[in-house]
Amino acid sequence: MRSVLGWFNVLLIALLCMALTPLAQAEPFKPTDDAMVLETLPRRDNDALNARIASLRMQLNAAPADFKLASELAERHLSRFRRDSDPRDLGQAEAAIAPWLRTDNPPALALILRASVQQSNHQFDAALANLNLAMSKTPGNPQALLMRASILQVQGHYAAAKESCGALIFQDTVFAGICLANVLAVSGQPDQATALLQRMLTQAPPEQGIKAWAAASLAEAAASIGQDAQAEAALRSGLAANPRDAYLKTAMADFLLAQRRPREVLPLLADDIRNDNLLLRLAMAEQQLGSADARAHIDDLQARFAAAAARGDRVHLREEAMFRLILLNQPEAALQLAQANWQVQKELADCRILLESAVAAHQPRAAQAALEWLKTAGLRAPSLLALEQQAQLPAGR
Incomplete structure (x- = not known):
């Protein structure tokens, strides 16, 4: 079983990717011209993560019964989805472990990986069912507990989320503390959450994913009670440790936009527009500045939404609401x-x-x-x- 630390980047997928879909109740978009570009897909060459995925795919083709290879391939696809927001990676992640999911007794890790895919697709109840099944096979499974707490918190089931966080105390006190603080921050105890996250950030191990989670959590909790200086310091600390983390970049961009500091958003996001969330924030910054570049990026986002509609994708309604309100009025x-x-x-x-x-x-x-x-x-x-x-x-x- 992988350690909690080795598994953390998989969990972070859901934290960032609760965000782009078509208009509620809209009819699926149907292009009228075969030459119409629905979506521009990111290049996948000259990249370490892409190279690792290609290598794992070749190894798995040669040894299709190797679950260790299959599960790592699924994890890497999930990591790339977090980075690029390309929904193909979710399907490829689930396809990698599909043979084991079809068995009468699927491994707990396969169930957790499928739950991560479902969580990213906002199929929260299905994800919880798979996590519960995984925990019936491996009681106290830290990965399942952490993901379960995240989903329950998002759904507003705070007592159950706290229970899952509390069960993590036997696995890792830092993870349990950050998990619990995130629930406290939105359930009536934001000051206690901020104090706890300050302590957890200093105790978090050097693994970048954990620092990023703690920093982003502290920033949101602090900003929610008007402690903007502390929020910014936490974000900068997290980005210094992990400058390419898309979750932290999104959080920092949102903070700067709220502070009406769009010029600082441009260098933060200019080289990372294949991620839909980051492109949205870049366009918002350009609009605040009155930049001519905003128009092209708004058109790009419009095309990406059209492609999502064509897929029947209804995930991440929040960001499209932001797009419609702020960029399209x-x-x-x-x-x-x-x-x-x-x-x-x-x-x-x-x-x-x-x-x-x-x-x-x-x-x-x-x-x-x-x-x-x-x-x-x-x-x-x-x-x-x-x-x-x-x-x-x-x-x-």
């Missing part, structure tokens, strides 16, 4: 997306986009669930309090 469409997204996941970013869309669309009643969540979470950043005030229903309504 379509508040009603953004609100539909944000409402559909809230039915699936309930994190701070989901709350924010629902409130912003409802305010922009002059439909505050549509954001009442998010308002209730925000009050229960106990968050008090000035920007959140201002948004909360704007979204309040007039007296007597």
